[in-house]
Amino acid sequence: MFSYIEIIGNDLQHPFMGFVDYEFKHNVFSMTLVRGMRRLSHIIIPLSEVTDIKVERIYGADRISFTYDSKEYVFINTGFGENDYLIDHVTKATHSKS
Numbered sequence: 001m002f003s004y005i006e007i008i009g010n011d012l013q014h015p016f017m018g019f020v021d022y023e024f025k026h027n028v029f030s031m032t033l034v035r036g037m038r039r040l041s042h043i044i045i046p047l048s049e050v051t052d053i054k055v056e057r058i059y060g061a062d063r064i065s066f067t068y069d070s071k072e073y074v075f076i077n078t079g080f081g082e083n084d085y086l087i088d089h090v091t092k093a094t095h096s097k098s
Contacts, residue, residue: 003082005031009071016040024089045069047090055087066090 007016018040022031027047033040045068052067062077064086077083 003086004076005033006074006076007071008074009069029090045073050090053090055083064090 002019002021005016005018005020009015016033018033018035020031020033022029024030024047029045029047029050031043031045033043050066050068052065052072054063054065056063056065062083063074064083065072065074067073075083075086
C-alpha cells in the first residue's frame with residue numbers, strides 16, 4: 001500500500017513529511033519512506049510495540065496515528081479503503097496482545 005505520512009519525534013531534527021510504501025506481514029509493519037523515485041529509508045515496527053492509537057476525522061479527512069519508539073506516526077487518508085486497511089491491521093494486532 002502507499003500513503004502520505006508524517007513522522008514526528010523529539011530526537012528528529014526535522015519531522016519527515018512524505019510518502020511511504022508499506023505492508024503488514026507476521027505482525028510486523030514494514031515501511032519504506034520514498035521521495036519521488038528515491039527510497040529514503042526502511043522502518044520495521046513490531047505491532048506489539050505500537051501504543052497510543054488514534055483514529056480521527058479532521059477537516060473532513062481521516063487520520064490515523066500511533067506511537068512507536070518515541071515517535072508519532074501520522075497517516076493521512078490518501079485513497080479508497082486506505083484508512084480501513086490501516087485501522088484493521090494496526091488495531092487488530094495491538095488488541096491481540098491484551
